[in-house]
Amino acid sequence: MDRFAFIIHPLEREDIYRKFSWAEKMPETVVDQFVKLIPPLNVAHITGIKSKTGKEIEGYFIALPLTARQILTLPLEKVLKKIIKACRMAEDLGAKIIGLGAFTSVVGDKGITIAREVDIPVTTGNSYTVATAIEGVKLAAGKMGHRLDNSTLVVVGATGSIGRAVSLMMSRDVKHMILVARNIERLELLKEELQRVNPKLDVSYTLNVGQAIQEAQLVISASGAVEALIDPSSIQPGAVICDVARPRDVAASVSRERDDVLVIEGGIVEVPGEVNFNFNFGYPPGTAYACMAETMLLTLEERFEDYSLGPIIEIEKVQETLQMAEKHGFKLAGLRNLERAVSEEQISEIRRKAEEKFLACL
Numbered sequence: 001m002d003r004f005a006f007i008i009h010p011l012e013r014e015d016i017y018r019k020f021s022w023a024e025k026m027p028e029t030v031v032d033q034f035v036k037l038i039p040p041l042n043v044a045h046i047t048g049i050k051s052k053t054g055k056e057i058e059g060y061f062i063a064l065p066l067t068a069r070q071i072l073t074l075p076l077e078k079v080l081k082k083i084i085k086a087c088r089m090a091e092d093l094g095a096k097i098i099g100l101g102a103f104t105s106v107v108g109d110k111g112i113t114i115a116r117e118v119d120i121p122v123t124t125g126n127s128y129t130v131a132t133a134i135e136g137v138k139l140a141a142g143k144m145g146h147r148l149d150n151s152t153l154v155v156v157g158a159t160g161s162i163g164r165a166v167s168l169m170m171s172r173d174v175k176h177m178i179l180v181a182r183n184i185e186r187l188e189l190l191k192e193e194l195q196r197v198n199p200k201l202d203v204s205y206t207l208n209v210g211q212a213i214q215e216a217q218l219v220i221s222a223s224g225a226v227e228a229l230i231d232p233s234s235i236q237p238g239a240v241i242c243d244v245a246r247p248r249d250v251a252a253s254v255s256r257e258r259d260d261v262l263v264i265e266g267g268i269v270e271v272p273g274e275v276n277f278n279f280n281f282g283y284p285p286g287t288a289y290a291c292m293a294e295t296m297l298l299t300l301e302e303r304f305e306d307y308s309l310g311p312i313i314e315i316e317k318v319q320e321t322l323q324m325a326e327k328h329g330f331k332l333a334g335l336r337n338l339e340r341a342v343s344e345e346q347i348s349e350i351r352r353k354a355e356e357k358f359l360a361c362l
Helices: 013-019 021-025 028-037 068-073 076-092 112-117 126-143 161-170 184-197 209-213 252-257 290-300 315-328 344-360
Strands: 003-008 041-050 056-063 098-100 152-156 176-180 202-206 218-221 240-243 262-265 268-270 273-276 287-289
Touching: 003 076, 003 290, 056 076, 056 290, 076 098, 076 112, 098 290, 126 161, 126 218, 126 240, 126 262, 126 268, 126 290, 126 315, 126 344, 152 161, 152 209, 161 176, 161 184, 161 218, 161 315, 176 184, 176 209, 184 202, 262 344, 268 290, 287 290, 290 315
Parallel strands: 003 056, 003 098, 152 176, 152 218, 176 202, 218 240, 240 262
Antiparallel strands: 041 056, 041 273, 268 287
């Protein structure tokens, strides 16, 4: 049976506390030093994945004991060395491909150096992440009554690998697109690229997240920031926000304070078979992040090759992952927020509240 592996890591210190309860009582500096000393760990054997073609595979979760902040702030060489060590552990377990999860997929050159240093193929899973984020936004937009061709889409983190691919794939669907990132030169280059793809697209850019979101009916956010970027004050009533980022770009207060806004999590899919992850990462049984699922899809296809690496996601690969998903029985896990399904009744209520606020402003 073919095997894969997927690297996970604690996004925040709270994730460490769930594994090491004693750490919660220790100073944060002590906890940070402690996790830096722990080697990668084989934390779960994944079983029960069965394609609708009949093929079965298994895998492993390899934990890298570094938080998101540590991955971004520690010396790059030390972080890469630890990730490579985790990849070699996966190879020793018989994995034929490894997926880089969360911030291990963005550090340095987005997997290229890691792929050169290990003897098994590597993927970030970003191609299928883009595909499912777009699926989710289109589904949510329809339920909230938004026509894509009459909507403004904001892409936060637009010049990143996921943001750029999302922008390109949505460029023919929406009326107006606002790109948000931290580098003006890269934003200008992306604007020019989008206008070559669709000269009729009304596209602009800004460094100001809040200002952009005030104008948007649709938002896809994939910034790679450590702290939340989207707060309750700047969002239009009735807006749809798809948060692809981990840690989340959307502050938890948005769901608490804005009952007129639909927030969804990007990239959550149903995995075929009687899958048992033997690890709780906060989602219902049988569901996984799309980046994990891409690693599974490549294993089912016996495509043991480097995939979705570097700063450029190929649109052809995004489309290819959708074809693989259809073939093997992977599909979008409905609309979800804060690890829970968003029901039709909840969406109807959000839409009603949004219409009330809109009418009150007339």
